Amino acid sequence: MLMARPTTLLAVAILVLVIACGVFAPLVAPHAPRQGDLIDSKLPPSWLAEGDSRFLLGTDELGRDILSRIIFGAQVSLTVGFSAVVLAGAIGVTLGLVAGYFRGVADDVVMRVADVQLALPQILMAIAILAVLGPGLKNVILTLAITGWVTYARVVRGEVLSVREKDFIQAARCIGVGHVKIMFRHILPNVVASIIVIASFAVAGTILAEAALSFLGLSVGPDVPTWGGMVASGRDQIITGQWWIYTFPGLAIMLTVLGINLLGDWLRDYFDPRLRT
Amino acid sequence: MSTYVVRRLLQSVFVLVGVTFLVYFILFQTGDPTFLSVSTDASQQEVERVRHQLGFDRPWYIQYAEFLSKAVRGDFGTSLRQGVPVTGIVLDRIPATLELAITALVISLVVAFPVGILAATRRNTFMDQTAMLAAVLGQSAPTFFVGIMLLFIFGGMLGWFPIGGRGQAGPGDELRHLILPAVTLATFSMARNARLIRSSLLETLGLEYVTVAWAKGLAEPAVILRHALRNALIPVITVIGLDFGALLGGAIITETVFAWPGVGNLVVKAIGQKDFPVVVGCVTMLAVVFIVINVIVDVIYGYIDPRIRRA
Numbered sequence: 001m002l003m004a005r006p007t008t009l010l011a012v013a014i015l016v017l018v019i020a021c022g023v024f025a026p027l028v029a030p031h032a033p034r035q036g037d038l039i040d041s042k043l044p045p046s047w048l049a050e051g052d053s054r055f056l057l058g059t060d061e062l063g064r065d066i067l068s069r070i071i072f073g074a075q076v077s078l079t080v081g082f083s084a085v086v087l088a089g090a091i092g093v094t095l096g097l098v099a100g101y102f103r104g105v106a107d108d109v110v111m112r113v114a115d116v117q118l119a120l121p122q123i124l125m126a127i128a129i130l131a132v133l134g135p136g137l138k139n140v141i142l143t144l145a146i147t148g149w150v151t152y153a154r155v156v157r158g159e160v161l162s163v164r165e166k167d168f169i170q171a172a173r174c175i176g177v178g179h180v181k182i183m184f185r186h187i188l189p190n191v192v193a194s195i196i197v198i199a200s201f202a203v204a205g206t207i208l209a210e211a212a213l214s215f216l217g218l219s220v221g222p223d224v225p226t227w228g229g230m231v232a233s234g235r236d237q238i239i240t241g242q243w244w245i246y247t248f249p250g251l252a253i254m255l256t257v258l259g260i261n262l263l264g265d266w267l268r269d270y271f272d273p274r275l276r277t
Numbered sequence: 278m279s280t281y282v283v284r285r286l287l288q289s290v291f292v293l294v295g296v297t298f299l300v301y302f303i304l305f306q307t308g309d310p311t312f313l314s315v316s317t318d319a320s321q322q323e324v325e326r327v328r329h330q331l332g333f334d335r336p337w338y339i340q341y342a343e344f345l346s347k348a349v350r351g352d353f354g355t356s357l358r359q360g361v362p363v364t365g366i367v368l369d370r371i372p373a374t375l376e377l378a379i380t381a382l383v384i385s386l387v388v389a390f391p392v393g394i395l396a397a398t399r400r401n402t403f404m405d406q407t408a409m410l411a412a413v414l415g416q417s418a419p420t421f422f423v424g425i426m427l428l429f430i431f432g433g434m435l436g437w438f439p440i441g442g443r444g445q446a447g448p449g450d451e452l453r454h455l456i457l458p459a460v461t462l463a464t465f466s467m468a469r470n471a472r473l474i475r476s477s478l479l480e481t482l483g484l485e486y487v488t489v490a491w492a493k494g495l496a497e498p499a500v501i502l503r504h505a506l507r508n509a510l511i512p513v514i515t516v517i518g519l520d521f522g523a524l525l526g527g528a529i530i531t532e533t534v535f536a537w538p539g540v541g542n543l544v545v546k547a548i549g550q551k552d553f554p555v556v557v558g559c560v561t562m563l564a565v566v567f568i569v570i571n572v573i574v575d576v577i578y579g580y581i582d583p584r585i586r587r588a
Contacts, residue, residue: 007410115288116295119564121526124544128303128556131548208419212530215421216545231422235534238425238433238440247429250422257417265413 011262018256022074029068030056033225036063042242058244060233066244069225070252076219076226077256080140081207085199087145088206092152093195097183099153100160107157114150122147123212130218137220140213144206151198159191193271200264204257211253227253281579282572289568294345296564297557301344304553305337348561354554358547363558367540371562373443374539377531378524380455381462385520388467393474398501400479408471415468420527424461424534431457441536458535462527466520473516474509481509511581518574522567 021028031054040063044051051058057066099110117125125147133139163169164187172182213219214228222229227249234246328334332343347354353363392412396405432440438457444450481487482505490500529541536542540559547555 112291112295115292116299118522119292119296119568120300120560121522121529121563121567123526123529124560124563127529127545127548128300128560131551132303204417211419212421215419215530216533228419228421231419231425235425238429241433243429246422246425250419250426253422254414254418257419258414261413261417 005266007262008266011259011266014255014259015263018074018252018259019078021071022078025072025075029065029071030054031065031068033064033069033072034223036060036065038063042237042245044242045244057248058242060230060245061237061242066230066248069230070227070249073225073227073230073249073252074256076137076214076224077207077210077253079137080144080210080219081203081260083141084144084148084206084210085202087141088148088202089152089195089199091145092149093156093188093191095149096153096156097160097187097191100157101164101179101183101187110153110157114153117147117150122209126209126213127216127218130213135219135221137224140210140219144209147209148202148206151202152195155194155198156191159194160187163187163190197264197268197271200260200267204260204264207253207257207260282576285572285575289572292568293561293564297345297348297561298341300557300560301341302337304556305340344557353558353561356552356555358550358552358555363554366543366555367558367562370538370540370543371566373537374525374528374532374541375566376455377458377462377537377539378521378528380459381466381524381528382517382521384459384463385466385470386517388463389470389474392471394478394501394506396471396475397478397482398497405475409475412468412471415464416472418464420461420465420530421534423464424458424531427457427461428534441534443538458531458537461534462524462531465527466524470513470516470520474513477509477512478505481505484508507581511578514574514578514581518571518578521570525563525567 036059040052040055040059041061043055043059043063045058046053046056055065055067057070059065060069095110099107126143129143129146130139133143169182169186172186177186210219211226211228211231214226215232217229217232219226219228230249231246231253234242234249237243237245325334332340344354351364353367355361356363356366359366392408396408399405428440431437439454442454444452444454478501482501484505487500487505490504495504525541528539529545531537532539532542533545540563544556544559544563547559
């Protein structure tokens with residue numbers, strides 16, 4: 001099934017590569033990501049004229065190896081991507097279950113809060129919250145989770161509204177099964193498919209959001225190599241032409257998100273063949 | 278129909294109040310901005326005096342209440358940095374952001390519709406697969422990266438377009454400055470909408486009434502455009518409404534990359550400078566725009582699909 005589509009294979013290959021970089025970064029990277037010699041600064045990729053074979057993808061303005069920084073950058077992107085989605089999912093699914101199952105006041109409150117949050121662009125809220133909390137990995141994860149839970153809540157709530165009318169739920173209530181158990185043990189499994197599909201696309205969106213935040217300098221501290229941060233620092237070189245400083249990290253972001261999107265497509269088709277295109 | 282509209286409007290007001298409340302609350306946690314109005318070597322007494330004068334020593338809910346009563350009259354206070362009324366500063370910049378967002382939306386639709394429709398009708402052909410590959414790439418590329426690459430290729434290397442800012446010297450100059458940022462901003466939406474239109478249309482094309490249309494002997498354009506597309510549009514319209522919010526959000530990044538003098542650029546700088554009144558003013562304005570667009574979209578949606586009105 002997985003073998004059926006070349007795009008899915010490609011996606012898996014990309015993701016395995018990226019995850020391997022993230023997990024094995026200290027072993028895989030040829031240089032230390034934060035150390036650079038000014039003598040080596042702004043060297044082009046090794047296959048070009050003034051390139052140096054020590055630095056495959058060239059160096060940045062401080063002489064740091066681009067390839068190594070990209071490999072280490074995977075750590076931040078992946079960590080934030082997955083953690084924020086798991087956290088947002090936990091919050092959103094729980095609130096969605098509660099809202100859809102109990103209806104009434106709980107439903108109204110949750111949906112109003114959701115509306116308020118959706119009235120603001122996610123990036124804007126994230127910037128504002130990070131301005132309050134300050135930089136740092138935990139803060140970024142928390143912020144992206146806070147700004148991201150709404151989709152889960154809405155979708156789960158919608159599905160709960162239909163599932164709760166089904167006979168087997170009524171039967172469970174009849175024999176006295178408690179509310180919590182019904183929500184998590186009976187309703188939730190029927191809703192899992194949608195959650196997984198949303199989550200996969202959410203990881204892509206979160207990685208893009210984190211990249212944007214580190215581009216603005218608002219993500220983790222200035223020490224830590226992030227793909228977005230690398231693009232930002234390379235921005236000054238647009239005129240002077242050292243394109244490798246921002247192009248390679250940008251490509252890293254793009255390829256990683258591409259892999260996740262393709263995998264998400266496959267997941268969506270797997271769970272609902274009607275949508276298969 | 279009118280009860281539906283009224284209901285949506287009331288909801289919107291509530292949401293707007295909620296938004297300002299949220300932003301005010303969040304910003305307040307960063308500490309008060311008194312220091313912006315005093316010199317760095319002012320004595321503690323001086324700081325306290327200014328703090329009291331500007332009203333920052335009161336509890337935040339009191340300050341919020343005062344803000345709300347003024348805001349309803351259109352007064353968002355004075356910028357702490359620039360000393361001029363916030364409303365003026367923000368209103369100055371709204372046209373720039375709207376110009377960017379609307380142009381991007383138009384570009385996105387103009388490209389996404391033909392591509393999506395063609396891809397759906399020529400499903401699994403080379404054209405379809407290339408288009409969809411391009412679309413998924415477009416959805417995976419971060420906006421700031423697209424912007425920088427476009428700047429590099431068309432601005433730096435080829436020199437066709439200026440590097441940033443908004444043209445003031447007549448329509449030709451304005452257009453030259455507008456193209457790169459608008460295309461950048463449009464990329465994600467364009468890609469996402471193309472995919473959505475394609476899948477929505479494919480789903481509709483499988484339905485029975487379309488088979489009937491074919492059986493009646495209608496030509497392809499009639500079947501697609503007159504019968505299938507209308508119903509395929511329903512999810513697309515919802516997305517366009519959400520799209521505008523995403524475009525406003527993406528505008529924040531794009532404006533920063535291209536030094537475009539819009540609200541997005543302003544709000545990022547103001548957050549950095551802790552210029553509260555400006556931040557709140559910007560956010561409120563952006564929220565208003567977004568809410569208005571959403572109400573319009575919902576009303577259109579309710580008009581097209583009667584099932585929604587009764588919900």
